[in-house]
Each structure stands twice: as structure tokens, then as C-alpha cells.
Amino acid sequence: MMQNVKINSYQFLILVTLFSIGTSILIVPSVLATAAKQDAWIVAIFGTGIGLLVIWLFCTLAQWFPHLTFIQVTEKILGKWVGKAVSLLFVFMSFIYASSLLFYSGTFLNTHLMPNTPMVALNILMAIIIVMGVRLGLETIARSAEILILFFFVLFLFLVLFISPEVKFENVQPVYEAGTRTIVQSSLSFIEVTSVNAIVLLMIFPAFINKFKQAKKSFLIGNLIGGIVIIILTFLSVSVLGADNTAAEFYPSYELAKRINLGDFIQRIEALMAALWIIALYFKTTLYFYASVLGIAQILNLKDYRPLTIPLGMIVVVLSLVIYPNVVYQQNWNATTGIFFSYSIGLFLPLLLVVVYAIRKKQLKKSPESSSV
């Protein structure tokens, strides 16, 4: 099954970076500012640190089976039937998140740029390029990420440079008012979005990477770069908009782009800046979708995942329209159900696998390791 597809570690680094930035760039500053007020950026720093530990756990798990995807690893460690059942849960998660992200991008465009366009039209357009990307394969996705990350960082640099005159340090003072407890608590959602959900990347890593050792480094560095981008954005949101405003806005970083005004000349460029969000959202959604499609194919022992892309693409669009009845529901779901869902699949499942592997180590070693199940 498609084992000849390989991407290099640099391409993987870019995918990890875009995945970590993904949705966080839109919503995380607001979520963090709601809980930790002006200390939101400290939470982001703390969360990035803990997030790296989570990624390290993923790497440890991956290095035992350098030729298998996460689905295959689960089956190997937990046995065929239990493994398949657990894998279904994993696939379910990435599928739900793929449609949830489609909902995000649709809502974002609906709220700020095209309020009269039906969301179904926006989601279909987005889904078409996602399905196209997944059909063309991982190599194509990785190469387009290589090109688009340049646009991403150029735009990001502009955003940071142009908004920096508006920074008011009074807005982030007093520093560390929130206290350790709040900071640790509110970092949970940050770690969830940027690191724990990165479990879906185990469908690519290490099976489709040509050099494992370097890729392990890329995984950590990519996550760190993503974290730093979010730290910077959170800091800018709080210091420019103020903590209360950041918490009140749905998309504080978009509001940030709205505030850009250099000498009454460079202004009203937020629509251009929206490209930042769309690029990041696109790759995150594509990776979720890729993981779920490939996952289903591997659970069912199919030779090729491609026939699944179009039907599942249709389901994703429909699901994205009905997944949340409204934006308030979405926020509540994220804060309550979503966080447990992610942690159980993205943190407890790998931990469980590590424990079971430790117990069954000898038994597993006896059976000859094959690259496909």
C-alpha cells in the first residue's frame, strides 16, 4: 500500500508547523484571554513547552515501529480486533475535526468577508481543493505546503511589523496576575489544539518519511515554530486590543489586521491578511482529512485510499453544515466535550499503547515485524 510515497524531513517540518498554527491562529488568543486576561501570552509559552513533551511522546511511540502508520501500530500492539476498534475511534476523531474545521473556515468567511454567501457554497469550494489535494497524494500536499509557507511567513511578518507601532505595554501589565493555577488550567485547551491533536500526524510520521532521525527533530521544531507564532499573535492581540477586547472578539487576530494603519496609507489590508488564516486552515483540514481517509482504508485493508476520497469528501461537507447548530454551541463543545475527546485519543491512547507495548514487548518481538499488516 503506497509505501513508495516519501516526503523529506523539511517538508514534514512545514506540515507540522502549519498544523500547529492551523486553527489556533484564529481562536486561541480569545480563548486564552478569557481565562488568563493579560497573561494569555504566558499561557501560550507554558502550553508550547508542555506541548513539546506531548510531541516527544508521539516520537517515542513512533520510533518502535518506523514503518507503520498509527492505525497499524495500534493493531500491532492491541491485537487485531481491539486495535481496529480503537482505530475507528481515532478515525472518527480526525473525521469530525476535518468537518469541524470546514465549519470554522466557513463561519470565518461568513462573519467577516462574505456574510450573504451560503456557507454550503464556501464549504464545497474548500472541500473540493481538500479532496483534490488528498487525491493527488501526500507528496503534492507537502510540496504545495513548501510554496505556501513562504506566503504565510511573509504575510505574518507584515502583520507583526505593521501592527507593532500600536503595541501598548500597559495592556499586558500587571504581568502574572492570573497566577500559576489559572495559567496551567487554561493552557489545556492550547495544548489540545496545537499539540495533542497532532496525533493525526502519526499517520504520516514515521511511515512516509525518508529519514526517521531528522524527521523526529522536525516534528519537535515544527511544533515549536507553530507555538512561537501563536505566542507572538497572542501577545500582539492582548497588547494592542487589550485583554477584555481580545476575549470578546471571536477572531482577535483578524481584528488585529483591521487595526493596521501606517500613516493613513497602509490600511484596510485585513482581507489580504485573511490569506494567512485560509492557508493555515487549509493544511490543517487537509491533514485531518488525509488521516481519516487513509485510516479507513487501512482498517478495511484496502489497497488504495483514493476511491474513498470523493464520497468521504461529500460527507465532510454535509457534516460541516450540521455539526454545530450555531457558533455558541461550537464554542461550548470545544471547551467541554472536544477537550476530553482530544485528550483521550491524543494523549491517553498513546500512553496506553506505550504501557501495553512495555508489557507485551517480548511477545511482539518474537513475531517477525513486517511493514504491512
Place this chain on the structure above:
Amino acid sequence: MKQCMFGLLILSLFLTGCWDRRELNELAITLAIGIDKVEDEYQVTTQVVVPSEVSMKGSTGSTTVALFTASGETVYEAIRRMTKDSPRKIYPGHLRMLVIGEELAQEGIGKSLELLSRDWELRPDFYVVVAKDIPAKEILNVTTAIESIPANKMFNSLKMSEKAWAGTHSITLHELIADLTSDGKEAVLTGIQLIGNKEIGSSKQNVETISPAARIKYDNLAVFKEDKLVSWLTEKESRGYSDITNSVKTTVTPISCPKEGKATIEVIQSNSDVKGNINNGKPEVDINIKVEGNVGEVECKINLTKLGTIDELEKIYEKEVIEIINETLDTLQKQYKTDIFGFGEAIHRSNPKEWNKMKENWDEEFSNLTVNVKVDMKLHRTGTINNSLLEKIKD
């Protein structure tokens, strides 16, 4: 298959944004909005540009803006109801001025601002002012000279007077909302007035004479408590407010000469630093103002070639500005008990724990607050001449 896909992609280029396309000739570009309260209903007035009148050719000589008014239980309802009157849909994306009627300001402005902060079309970088003594509608109903669009005149006038005079404040919506929601700072807004005959004011005839019959002019600052207007500052107090809150860009200040007569100091730079601290459990605020300036005008007999004179002028300036500031502080601490300077925020920044204790009755604490003011003036130049021509004029 591939060609088919390619064809589809090309086609999709032409289809983008079909739903949300809005042609320029379907929009009523609104530059100013006025909100009043009339008998329990919001009365919203919009000043809309008449495109044919601002274009280079094809002007027919009528006014450059048109006014639409509608009432409703909520602001949004009123604005949408306007389409019954206006041929185009109100487009507030280029809004420059929001004028709030004094009556509404006294009742509270929070509710009427909610829509403006929520709607996606608006960019919260327009200025907010309060109409003094008259409804906001009347302010928008005046033609203006030099700037043919009244909203632009209001916008530029406020920007310029803030830059060169320092008694007015250009407060954008997001600054206002930040002030309204902050615990340790109350809001201020600049007042705007109509002077003269308002009947003629709305016609183009108004600007056909050298001295217009009606004109709009900025007044002093309005003090808010929560979101309700409580009082107006005097011109001197408005200036003091600017000094304290570090919003003086440039200005001129008349001071008395050592013996008699007046001199004017041109302030070219002013920096104020407000620091809060807790001293023996009592909150205290230190204000440090560093001013740089020139001697702008001398209407008395002093010897400007002597070094001592400059020192003397600096001292007098410092003393007189401290007086203005103390007067301002006194009015707000004793009379209105409203912390418009953000002293609460300063204390919050320096000592969050103590602040959380006194936050609830901050108004009381504020009125008993010790404020230490220090002004440091540096005079650099004396203009193009040294001693005044008055030296040579015999009395």
C-alpha cells in the same frame, strides 16, 4: 478528465463572490452617523455622500451630502428602516464620525454602541463625539466651508485641533469601548457645538458667504461616569486632562512674565508618565511630565539674551501648568469623583493585589487620592529673533 477539471477551475474564477458582490452604485457611502434618543426610540441620522456632487464633472450645484433619518426601538432596526427613505443601502465601511446627542449621552451610551462594535462592516477606527446642547441630527445638518463634506470637516478638524491645540481628544470607538469596560478608567469624549443660524445651515447658501451663518465647532471634553455623561470640563481643565494623560502633541501656553505682561510658550513635545503605587496601604499616584518647547511670543519686557531669563520662564511655566493640573484634579476628585485619568489602571498595573481590594469603592478612594505632580520644562529656542521688538518701543 484533466481538461475538464481545468475548464471548471477557470470557470470558477468568474463565479467568486457572486453572492456578496456589491456594486458601488448600490451603496450609500455613509461618513457620519448621529444617534439621538427621541421618546424612548433611537433616532439615527446618516450623512451619505452624493457621488455625483463630489465628482470632478457633472456637479449640479446641490449639496454634497444627503441626510437620512429613521427611528427604531434599536439602532440596527432604525438603520435598516432607512432603506424606506434611502434609495441605496447604508454602507458604513468608511464611517469617520459618530455623533451622540447630549440627551442620549446623559442616559447612557453603552446600548447604542453595541451594534457598532458587533457589525462586521464597521471598522472601529472612527471618532466619537458628543453634540453639546442640541441633538446629533442638527450637527450633521450643516454645510461646511473648505471641506465640502461635513463629516470630513469634523474628522480633520478634530485631528488637527488635537495635534495643535491639545484641548480636544480624538477618541475612536475601540478606545471608547476600552475606557467604558475598564475598571480603573472612565471615558471622556470631545463635545461638538453648532453656532449660528441652523435654518440656513443646512442649505448650500450657508457656505456661499465668507462667514457662514451656521458653523460647527469643537467644544471641551465631556466627562462620563460608567456610560453616562455627567458634566463638561472647562477649556483649562480639558488642557489639564491632556497634560496628565500624555495626549499633548503640540500646543501653545500663555504664561505671565516675571514682572508684567504675557509670554507664550510653544510646546513641541510633551511626555507624561503616570505611576501608581501603594504607600502605607494608601494608593498614591506620581505624575511626571517632561515638556520641551520654544519661546513663541514675548509681550513683555524681558532680556532674552540672558541665560537666567530662560530659567525663569521655565520655572514660571512649570508652576502655572502644575496649577492647571491641580485645578483639574481638584474638580474631578472633589466635584465629579470620576477617574477619567486612568489612575486606577496605573495602580492595578503596579499592585494588582491591593487594587483588587479597593476596586469596588474606587470612586471613594479616587477622591481621596494623593497625587504628586512634577513638571520638567526645557526651553530650546526663541524663534528667529532674540530680544523682543517691544524693547525698542517707548511706552
